Ligand SMILES: NC(=O)C1=CN([C@@H]2O[C@H](COP(=O)(O)OP(=O)(O)OC[C@H]3O[C@@H](n4cnc5c(N)ncnc54)[C@H](O)[C@@H]3O)[C@@H](O)[C@H]2O)[C@@H](O)CC1
């Protein structure tokens with residue numbers, strides 16, 4: 001599990017640790033870790049041209065001390081400050097003593113660029129003087145971001161204006177949520193965590209990794225029959241949208257439940273594609289309600305919600321949901337809106353949700369007393385009682401395609417029927433779905449059926465990589 005902590009939490013842990021350590025000790029730990037990663041990337045440090053972009057705070061200090069370590073090993077290190085009047089004094093002294101130099105402009109060539117412009121002290125979009133240095137980064141030079149790519153909001157992943165695109169981000173003490181949530185996540189490159197000895201409380205966010213997902217994926221025991229493996233009911237589709245039913249069933253068939261039961265007017269379309277589907281009402285261990293229902297189906301949604309089993313509500317099923325009804329349910333409810341649907345549930349605009357995804361998903365879960373999965377470039381999952389928000393690390397922009405959400409809801413519902421808790425079902429589904437999307441896309445547009453087809457391959461990959469470390473991976477860092 002990759003865990004992430006807010007700036008406030010990191011600052012508090014740093015203060016607590018700093019009070020017990022000699023002055024500057026933490027920064028030396030950070031700089032040593034940073035220099036080690038830089039040296040590893042360079043391969044040969046002696047003679048390498050290293051450029052440091054140096055902001056006025058301690059983030060610049062980290063870069064300078066790391067630069068000093070590289071200079072002592074023979075690298076040619078040039079520091080370019082945003083403001084020559086405001087440079088970390090100790091760091092600058094160390095760099096100059098080690099043979100590094102100060103320059104007023106970014107050199108045209110570099111073997112490595114170190115982004116020490118701003119770290120967790122950054123507020124808002126990069127200011128013009130810092131943004132100007134980012135623009136001057138020599139093309140093709142690998143960029144190592146110090147703590148986080150400058151311009152990325154550490155707590156939310158929001159990016160306002162210019163921001164560094166790092167190849168590697170070396171972060172200190174703890175991951176920050178903004179490193180895991182887009183658009184920030186797509187700026188970090190490979191993530192490296194340097195342990196500086198912080199004692200941390202419960203995380204604010206966490207991202208499952210292959211090993212976590214492998215442990216959660218349901219596996220049939222020898223004595224399992226289809227009913228013990230769980231039956232998932234899919235209430236979806238309409239005369240107008242039969243395809244949504246087919247896609248939700250496609251996802252559900254590949255999610256580990258022993259059987260899929262379809263209820264709705266698209267039975268012919270479903271059976272034509274998947275003859276193994278059970279048709280009509282009957283006992284289920286979980287419901288998926290909503291994909292392609294169209295309007296005027298509130299009574300059927302209410303009926304499913306009255307069944308005392310876990311219910312996933314998606315798409316048209318999300319319309320007019322009553323928080324009181326969800327709160328009173330004896331089993332878990334999982335809501336899977338995209339930003340527009342979440343906005344309707346929260347009485348706000350899609351833009352407001354997209355600008356503040358983390359707080360939106362938390363509010364949604366708390367207000368509706370349900371687990372909430374907010375779809376997007378980094379899908380988020382929140383539990384109604386709070387706790388860390390799960391951030392999905394396997395997304396791809398190609399997943400934003402018609403029907404992709406129907407496959408996801410079928411898959412998550414199937415995992416619910418197999419007995420996973422709603423938070424686990426949602427985050428495992430997002431993970432496997434994202435991986436399948438990446439496999440299916442392989443850099444080209446994909447359609448939703450392909451995501452469903454690649455689910456077994458993604459599933460096998462996760463199992464294999466977790467067991468042998470030999471799968472083709474594909475998840476970030
Ligand atoms: N506090 C600690 O114990 C440790 C801190 N460390 C480093 O210190 C960093 C935090 O240092 P600081 O608190 O000094 O803050 P930063 O160095 O992250 O940034 C603050 C400085 O950047 C400027 N700034 C803020 N927003 C800006 C923007 N949008 N555009 C341009 N400039 C902006 C501010 O005027 C201020 O001078 C961490 O990210 C990490 O790199 C590490 O050395 C580990 C230990």
Ligand SMILES: [K+]
Nearest residue numbers: 115118146150
């Ligand atoms: K930085």
